[in-house]
Amino acid sequence: MTSPEEYSRLQSAMSQAVKAHWKAFLFEGILLAVLGIAALILPPLASLAITIFLGWMFLISGIGGLIVTYWARATPGFWWSLISAALAVLAGMLLLARPMQAVLTLTIVLGAYFLAEGVTTIMYALEHRRELSGRWSWLLISGLVDIAIAFMVITGLPSSSQWAIGVLVGINLLFGGATLIGMALAARKSNS
Numbered sequence: 001m002t003s004p005e006e007y008s009r010l011q012s013a014m015s016q017a018v019k020a021h022w023k024a025f026l027f028e029g030i031l032l033a034v035l036g037i038a039a040l041i042l043p044p045l046a047s048l049a050i051t052i053f054l055g056w057m058f059l060i061s062g063i064g065g066l067i068v069t070y071w072a073r074a075t076p077g078f079w080w081s082l083i084s085a086a087l088a089v090l091a092g093m094l095l096l097a098r099p100m101q102a103v104l105t106l107t108i109v110l111g112a113y114f115l116a117e118g119v120t121t122i123m124y125a126l127e128h129r130r131e132l133s134g135r136w137s138w139l140l141i142s143g144l145v146d147i148a149i150a151f152m153v154i155t156g157l158p159s160s161s162q163w164a165i166g167v168l169v170g171i172n173l174l175f176g177g178a179t180l181i182g183m184a185l186a187a188r189k190s191n192s
Contacts, residue, residue, distance in 0.1 A: 015187075022187040029180030036174030043166030050165055051095055051102045059092025107161035110168070111153035118146030 018025060039046035065085030069078065095102045121143030129136040153164045 018183055018187045019191050022184045022191065025180050025187070026184035029177045029182075029184055031177070032173045032180065033177030036170045036172070036177055039166050039170030039173060043163040043170065046166030046170060047103050047107075047162065047164070048099055050169055051099045051106060054106070055092050055095030055099065055102070057092070058088045058095060062086065062088030062090075062092055103165065104158055104161040107153060107157065107164045110164060111150050111157075111160075113150075114146045114153065115150035118143045118148075118150060121146060 062085050065081065065088060069081040069085050072078070072081075121139055123143075125136045125139035125143060128139075149168075153160050156164075
């Protein structure tokens with residue numbers, strides 16, 4: 001557990017780091033916002049790019065896993081590690097070999113994720129409404145929004161696969177970038 005003094009020191013150190021490097025945060029925020037806008041303007045291209053990126057990530061991590069597993073073949077769990085790495089290689093190869101079909105598959109997974117996340121968030125809100133007093137309604141709304149997104153994505157298949165991943169990632173990048181820009185500008189203002 002973190003004591004109040006440790007938390008205060010950590011918060012102060014974070015604040016000082018943001019103040020010292022506000023230009024880097026501003027640059028990153030602008031870059032993320034621009035990428036988010038690009039993804040929102042061209043969601044099919046963004047969806048395809050994300051699928052190809054994931055394919056390369058699985059392939060590279062799987063190959064790395066195979067190499068490390070081979071070096072550590074005398075350790076317990078060798079076969080499980082080998083299977084895991086081989087599955088990552090296979091997933092990467094499938095994503096890269098058929099990226100358009102992979103976009104559809106990833107969209108289905110994304111819809112299922114939002115549905116599960118929405119249900120669990122609603123259950124969490126209802127379970128903790130006494131402890132969270134006025135804040136539980138925000139969790140409930142968040143869960144309902146997740147279910148609405150899942151409904152739009154799943155009922156819109158297969159055409160939703162052309163926009164869903166790109167739009168959702170674009171929104172995430174745009175808001176993440178805006179947050180970093182706001183932090184950077186606030187830190188610059190407090191430096192002056």
